[in-house]
Amino acid sequence: MKTAFEKHGAALLSRGVAYALRRRRSSLLLLSLLIAGSYAHAQETYPVNGIADPKDGCFAFTHATIVKDAQTTLSNATLVIRDGKVVDAGPAAAIPKDAVVVDCKGKYIYPSFVDIFTTYGQAETRRGSGSWNAPPQFLSNTKGAYGWNQAIKSEVNAAALFSTDESKAASLREAGFGTVLTQQADGVARGTAAVVTLAAAKENKVMIRERAAAGYSFDKGTSTQNYPNSAMGYIALLRQTYLDAQWYKSQPAREGVNLSLQAFNANQQLPQIFEVKDKWDALRADKIGDEFGVQYIIKAGGNEYQRIAEMAATKATFILPLSFPGAIDVEDPADARFVSLAEMKHWELAPSQPGAFEKANIPFCITAADLKDAKTFMGNLRKAIEYGLSEQKALEALTRTPATTLKIYDKVGSLEAGKMANFLITSGPLFQENTVLFQNWVQGNRYIVKQDGWNDIRGIYTITLTPGNSVTVEVKGSVTDPSLSVLAKDTVPGKIDVNGKLVTLSLSMAKNSKKTVRLSGLIGVNSWSGTGVDTAGAVVRWEAAFSRAATVKADSAKKPAPPALGPIYFPFSGYGWDKLPQQQDILIKNATVWTNEKEGKLENTDVLIRAGKIAQIGKSIAAGNARVIDGTGKHLSAGIIDEHSHIAISNGVNESSQAVTAEVRIGDVLNPDDVNIYRQLSGGVTASHLLHGSANPIGGQSQLIKLRWGQSAEDLKVTNWDPFIKFALGENVKQSNWGDRNTVRFPQTRMGVEQVYVDAFTRARDYEKQGPGKRRDLELDALVEILNAKRFITCHSYVQSEINMLMHVADSFHFRVNTFTHILEGYKVADKMKAHGAGAGTFADWWAYKMEVQDAIPYNAAIMHKVGVVTAINSDDAEMARRLNQEAAKVVKYGGVSEEDALKMVTLNPAKLLHVDNRVGSIKAGKDADLVLWSDHPLSIYAKAEKTIVDGIVEFDRDNDLQLRKRIADERTRLTQKLLGEKKKGTPTQKAAFTREEMYHCEDLQGGHQEGLGL
Template identity: 80%
Template sequence: MKKAFEKPVRALLSRCITYALNQHRSKWLLLLLLSTGSYVHAQETFPVNGIADPHEGCFAFTHATIVRDAQTTLSNATLLIRDGKIVEAGTSVAIPKDAVVVDCKGKYIYPSFVDLYSNYGLSEPKRGGSAWNAAPQFLSNTKGAYGWNQAIRSEINAADLFVADDGKAAPLREVGFGTVLTQQPDGIARGTAALVTLATAKENKVMLRERAAAAYSFDKGTSTQNYPNSLMGCIALLRQTYLDAQWYKSQPAKEGINLSLQAWNANQSLPQLFEAADKWDVLRADKIGDEFGVQYIIKASGNEYQRIAEMAATKATFIVPLNFPSAIDVEDPNDARFVALADMKHWEMAPTSPAAFEKANIPFCLTAADLKDVKQFLANVRKAIEYGLSEQKALESLTKTPASLIKAYDKVGSLEAGKLANFLITSGPIFNDKTILYQNWVQGNRYIIKTDGWNDVRGVYTISLSNGASYTVNINGSPVSPALAVLQQDTLSGHIDINGKLVALSLPLSKNSKSSIRLSGIISDNSWTGTGSDTSGNLVKWSAIFVKATPEKGDTTKAKAPVTVGSMYYPFNGYGWEKLPQQLDLLIKNATVWTGEKDGKLENTDVLIRNGKIAQIGKGLSAGSARVIDGTGKHLSAGIIDEHSHIAISKGVNESSQSVTSEVRIADVLNPEDVNIYRQLSGGVTASHLLHGSANAIGGQSQLVKLRWGQNAEGLKVTNWDPFIKFALGENVKQSNWGERNTVRFPQTRMGVEQIYLDAFTRARDYEKQGAGKRRDLELDALVEILHQQRFITCHSYVQSEINMLMHVADSFHFRVNTFTHILEGYKVADKMKAHGAGAGTFADWWAYKMEVQDAIPYNAAIMHKVGVVTAINSDDAEMARRLNQEAAKTVKYGGVSEEDALKMVTLNPAKLLHIDSRMGSIKVGKDADVVLWSDNPLSIYAKAEKTIVDGIVEFDREYDLQLRTRIATERNRLIQRMLAEKKKGTPTQKATFVPDEMYHCEDLQGGHQQAIGY
C-alpha cells in the first residue's frame, strides 16, 4: 500500500518542482522546493514531528556550458545531481527518469566559490569588563585550567561557537560563495576554524569539518591582560608559546593540566593560518614559522604587492583580500597636502595586487574579508582582472586553491562526481561585466539570486492575430533587457516587457502612428499566446511562433585599454628608489679627510673604495674603473653612528607591561620604510643602534642597523656583531610619571629597582644550573648571555646613586655595564665609570626636562672624555639625529674638546661602545666604506652632507634629492588629477585624512608622531 501511494506522490512532487523552477516568482513553490532538499539525508538521531518524507531530489541541468574547473570547460553539457551531491558532469550524461530537468541553454555553470577567511556564524568577540582606569592585569582572568596569557586562545574551537545565520549567509551566496572557513579572529593564538557551507540548514548539516585549520596573528585581541602591549611583545609571546608547548609535550607532569598548551599541540597537525597586518608582518610571521618548522598560510593585508619578491621567498600560500581603497577626495588643496604620496600610490596600485601574485608564481586565493560591502566582491575581482589578473587564475583562486589548502578538494572546489552540489548558474562567463548570477546551489539546495533574463526570448517570431493580421518581429537586445522591432519595409521600434512567464507587447504599425497594437499573454517554450487590442481598440486573440534565432552580432564593445600605473618605489614613498642602487668602486679625490685615526686630518687626499671597503688612502691615487668624485674644497669623514636611536621601529618601542622583558627583540619589529632613515642619511648618519625604551628595569634586546635605504628588515641588520640589551633606571622604571593607575607593578621605588636586578640575575644563575628537560625561558636566556659577557648592557640612567648601584650589582655577578646612556650626572661619577669599564652615550646640552635631570650640565661630555671614559653623543630623537655633527661640535664650545675628538664622539667612539670599531667609525684601509662627503667642515653649522655612502653604495646624494623632489611634485599632481577625475565620474571617494608616522623616544608608551606631508 505504501509503495502504491508513494509513486504518484513522487510524480506529483516532481511536476511541482519542475513548475517551480520555471515560475521563479512563486514563493510558495520555492519553499516547497527548498523543503524537499532539507529532507535529504536527514539525521536519524533527530526526531520528526509529523510524517517522515525520505524523498531524494534529483536534478539534471542540460545544454549548459559547464566550467568544471579553471582548466576544463564543457560545451552543451549536463550536470546531474542527487541527494545534494554531484553524480556526473559531462557531455553524454544519461538522465534518470525521476530527474527534474532544467534547461540551461545559453547559461554557464561554475563551482561555487570558497572563502578561507571569514567569521560567518560567529559572534563578535567582546572585550572584558575592566574599567578604563583599572589597575594593570598581570595574569589571565580566564577561569579554568588554561594558560597564563589571555591572548593565547588555542583551546577555542569555532565549531563550538558556530550558529548558522541565513541573514549573513545570503550576501555571501549572492556574490558566489558556497563554502567558508570560519574562525573567531581574537588573539594571538585563535584556536581552530571550522569549514561550513552557506546552506540554510541546521549547524550539524552545514559543517563539513569542525577542526579544519589553526589560526594565529600578532594581535592580542580582546585580552585585558597588559602583556603584551607591543608588537615585539606579541612576537615574543608567540615564540615562547611554541617553546612551552614543546616542553609541555615532553614534560606534562611538571606543568599539570594546561588545556591551552594541550590544544596548541593538538592543533599543529592542522593547516596553519596566519593573519598579517601588512607586508612586513608577513615576513615576521614567516620568520617565526621558519624557527619552528611551520609553513603558514598567510592572510595578506593588501599591500604585499609592494614587496612581491620577498613574498615569493616565504614559499607561503596567500589569502589575498580585494579591499581596494577608494579615491581620496583631494579637491581642496589644503586637504590634499596632508595626504602622503604613498597613500595616493597605494590607491592606484592596490588593484594590481592579485596580478602581482600571479606573475610571481605565488599560490594564492581570494577572500571577501575586509570589504565594507561584500556586494563589491565580484566588481573588485573584475577590477583585478582589468589590472592584469588572468580569468583562469581568478577562478582557480576562488575554487580549487582554497579547497586544496584546507584539504577539502574532495568535497568542494570543482564540479566532479561525489562532490557537494555547490554550483553557480550564470548568464555568461562569470567575470564578464554584464554576466548575471542567477542561482547559487549549495548542498543541492537552490538559492535564487536574480530571475530577470533567465528565459532568453531573443529571436524572430511571427505574431498572428485573430482578425487575420500577421506581423514579423525581431526580439533582440540582452536577455535581461530585450528590445522589440517590427520588421516591415521600415523597421519600427516597439516595446516588450517580460515578468517571469508573463509578457506584454506594443507593436507600432507606422512611424507616425500614435496608436499601437497592445498584447499581453503567457510565454510557453517557443509558442506564446494571449489577448489584446488592435489599433481601433477591438479585442483580439494572438499567438507568436518562434521562427529562428537572431544572428549574433560581433562584440562591438571597445576593448579596454591596458591600465597603466605609476612606478614602484623601494621603499614605498616618494623618496624611494625605482631601482635599488648598486655597490660601486669609487675614488673620492682631493678632499680634506678626517680619518679618525692617528693620521688625523689629511688635506688634499684621495680615498679609494672597492667592494664596499676602504681600499686606499693617499694622494694621486689611480681610479682605474672606479667612478671619480671630485672632493676639492670638501671634507670626507666616517659615517655618523647613532648609539641611541628609536627610528625604524614598528608598533611600540616599549614592552612596558612587566619589569623584566628581556625576551622581546627590536630585531623582530624593524620598519625599513621609516622616512627617518632617509632623513638621517641626509645628515650623514650611516648606522644606528635601535634600542628598546626605558619603561622597565630590563627591557628588550637591541638591534644595530645600517641605513641601507630601500632594503627590507633583514637587509638593514648588521650581522656578526656583539648583541646588546636595554636596561633602565629612574623615574620611568618605577612608574612615578605614569599616572595613578600604575601603582601596583613592582618596583615603585629606586630601592625596588635594585631588587629587580638582584632577583633577575639570581633567577638566571639558577636557571642555568638546571639540568636536561628544563623549560627554555627566553627571558632568562638573554640574562644568562649577560652573565657570560655574550650580551652587553646599554642602560638608561640619570642619577649618580643609581649609576653606582647598577655597577655594584654588575660587579656582584661578575659582568660589567657596557654603556650608560643619557648619563647626565656622569660627570659626578666618571672616575668610577672608568674603573668599572663603562662607556657613556650622552646628550650635548639637554637638561631640565624632568626632575631627575636638574643637575645636568653642558660640560658633561667633555668631563667624562677627559677622565678617560669612552664618550659618544647620541640622539634618542629622530630629528636630533639629523644634526649629530652639530651636537658633537657643542663639545668644542663646552669643554674645549678638540675638533677631531669631537667628531669621534659621533663616529669612532660609538663604534667602540658597540664593539664594531674594527669595522666602522673611522677612515682606515679595510674598514667598511661608510663615509660622508661634506660641503664644509663637518662640525660647522653650514656643513651639508652632499653624499652619504654605506658599504660603497651612494645611499644619499643631494643633487639626486633635488630630482626626487621634482618627481614627488609631478607624481602627486598626476595622482591628484586621477582622483579628481574619479570624483567627477561619481565614483565614491574617501575623506582626505592625515595619517601620522610612528616616531618614538625612550619614554613613549604608544609613540610620538610626525607629519607625513609630501613624501
C-alpha cells in the first residue's frame, strides 16, 4: 500500500515535471518522500509478506526560522531528525553526511500541536434511550463483575478501543496537530485515555502512552439505567463512587470482585480530566475534587470568562475549546425579539475567553474539540488572538502546556534533541492571516498540507520569446496567490497561474495593446521555460530568467486594535451588575416600620443599618456617614422568605429514578444566573428555601439561599443553618400520573409509601449501629441525621390520612416532621400537628387542581394559625413568589387574621420553620438587614417594593431598574447593529430561536416547562 507521499510523487511524475525534478532540490525532496514512506512501514514484531527493506530516515532542514518552543526562536537555523526523533536544532547544527537536505529558506518550523481532548480513533457512542415505552431500568445490565451503575465506566480503556482513522487524522494534521489524547467520551466516569500521534501507521506505532489520563463528566452518556436523571444525581453518584472505591480498597473481601471500583482506584494515579458544559459546572466539578483531594483538569464549556475570578480560584488547568457561537440573524425584528441579551453578549464575548484566562494567569490548553469542522480551528484561533490572546501564549497552550499537563513533555511539545520529530513547516509566522501551513511532520513522516507556494517564485524575471522580443515581468503577491505585471513604459497587469511546477502566463507587451501572448511551461530552480502562442496563433518558445528577488514590503499596517467589547455583567443577564454592589451603612428615615416584634407597627420611625446588620431602631437617629433613604409615606418590613421554592436550580428539580434519593443535594446545582432571583427581589423576597421536587417519598436535601443577585452559587447559600430535606406524600410519589410505563418502581400505593419510610429508617438505624470499617452511604447518612435531629423534614402533603401516617412513623422512630408543605387538608389535623410539633407551609387559596386537593378550603391557613401551628404562605411557583405579600393578604380576607400576623406568614413564620428566626424575619437590632421598603401598605395590591435590601446591600432599586431597562435597550441596539454588520459582510448566520428559561415546579420530572405530573 502506497503512502500519501508515494502517491503524490507518482502524481508529480505523471504530470510531466521530470525536467524540474532533475534539479537538486526537487530530487532531494523526492528522496525524502520515499525514505519517509519506507520508515513509516517498518515493523519489528509483525511478519513481512515480501522482501524486508527497512530504511532509516535522516533529514536536515536548513536556513529556517525555528521556533523551538514558545520562548525560543532561532534564525537561519537547521533542524536535524533521524529515525523519527529530533537530533539537533540550532544555527550551528551539524548536517550528517547521509542526511537528505531540505532548504527551508524563508520558512518557519514550529512544534506540532498537542490536543488533550479528543475522541480520535474511538467508535462513536450513541446515547441509549431504550424504547419509549420500556419500563424503568434500575440496575446495570452490563455483563461481568462490574459496578451497579452503568454510568460508571472506569474500567473502559481507550487504548484497547483505539483504531487509527486516516481521514480524521488528516483533518487534524491540517489544523496543525501531531499528537492527541483520545478517550471514549461516555459516562460519569469514563475510564482511561491514551496519547497517540496522528501518523498514518498501525496502532502500536502511533501510541505514545496507553494510560495517560482518566475522564469524568456530568453526563451518564449511553447508560440506559434510570439513575441518575438529574444534575444533582450525577454529582451524588460520583461522590458515592469515590467513597465506595475507598471502602473497596480497604475492605475488598466484603464486596467480592468489582472491576469498576478496581479500575476507579487504579485511575486515580493519572491526570484527571473533567468535561463540563458551563462555568457553574466547572465550579461544581472543582468542589467535588476539593472534597476528595483531586485537582481536576477542567475541559471548559465556553462561558467561563463570565466568572474568571472563580475560575482562577479553582487552581485548575483548563482545556479551552474554540467553538465560538455563530452570529445570529436578527434582521427580522419579529425573530430578533426572541434572542436574549445574554445570547447576544455571549456571541460577542466568547472569543475573548482564552485572552481572559491568560490575563488572569490561569494555565490552559487549547483544543479543537466541539468544532464541527477542524478546518475552522486556525481561523478561530486567530480570532481569539484578535480578541486578546497573545501569540506566545497561544503556541504555549498548544504545545508545552498540554504536553506538561499529560506528563509527556519529554516526548512532544517542543523541538529538542530526543523528542519526537513532530513539527510544522509554514510560509511565515504561524498566526499571521496569510501564513500557509505547508507540511506537518509526525514521527518523522512528512504529510503535505498544501503544496502550492513551497517555492517562493516572487521576483523580477526577463522573458525571452523565440521568435519575438524580451520583456521584463515582476511576480509579486503572496506565495500561494502570486500576481504578474509587465514592467514596460507603463506597468501592464498580466495573469499567472501556478500548479505545482506547472505555470501558465498571459501578458500584453504594452498598455492597451490587444496583442496578448499565452504561455505555459515548467518552473525550474532559477529559470522557467515552455511554449505558447501569440495573438495570431503562432507558436513561440519562451524562457524566463530570474533577475532578482522582488522587494516584498513588510506589512507596515499597525496590528488592529482589539475589537470594542461590551462589559461582563454579574450575573450574565441584562439586569446584572457592572460591578457587584458592596455593603453600605444605610439610614432609612421616617417610615412606617412593621417590626414583627412586640413593638408591632411603628409610625415615622428610623432604621439604621451598619455592616449588614440592623443597628438601631428609633426616631431622629443621626445618620453619620450612612446613606440616607427617605421613607416618608412608605412602609418598611422584614424581607419576604419563601419557604417552598424551586428557582435557581440547574438541570432537574427531581431525582425521580428511585424512591429514596436522600443523597442528592439542591445545594450542588444552584443557578445564580436565574433571572427569577431578580424578579423576586422586585417583589420583596430576600430568602428562598430551594426544595427537591415531590417525585419520591424521600427526595433530596434542600438549600436555603439569600437572593444575593450576582453572587456565585456558594455565596448565595445561607451558612450555619440547620439542614433540611424534602419528603413527599400523595399521588406523585406513587406515580399516579406518570403513565403506563411507570408501574415498576416501588411504591405504587399509599400503603407502599408508608413501608418505604419504615424500611428507610430501619436501614438507617441499623447503619448507625455498624462499627468501624462500614461502607459510608450518603443516602443513609442523611437519614441518620434526621434520626439525630440534625436534619429536618419539609414534606409535600395533601390528604389527612397520609399526614397522620407520617407523623406516626416519625413518632415510632423518635424524630419530628418539621414542616408539612402544601397541606391543604391541614385544617382537619391541625390539633395533631401542634401536638407533634409540626409547622405548615401552605397556599392561600389553591384548590381543585387534582383529585387529592378536592377538600381544600381558603380558610386552611387561618384555621391552622388559630390552633397554634406555625403557618407560612409559600409559592412553589416562580411567578407567585413575586406577590407573596398579596397571597398573605388573602388570609386576612378569608380568615380574619390580623394584618401583622398575616405579614408574619411570609416573613417571621417561614424564618421560624427554617430555624433562622434569630437572624431574619423581623426588624430587630442585631438581626440581618434583610428589609423591603414598600411604596404602600405591604399587604396592598398597590404596594411596590421600591428597595429590597439583603445583608445591607440594596439588591433591587426600582429607580435603578428603570435605568437598567434603558441600558438593556441600548445594548440590544448596539449588538443588533453589530450582528447585522456581520450578516452584511457575508458571515454565515444562524436562525434566531427562542430559548425557554429553566423554571421548575415540584412535579417536573426532567426539565422545566416539560409536562410533569400535574400540580
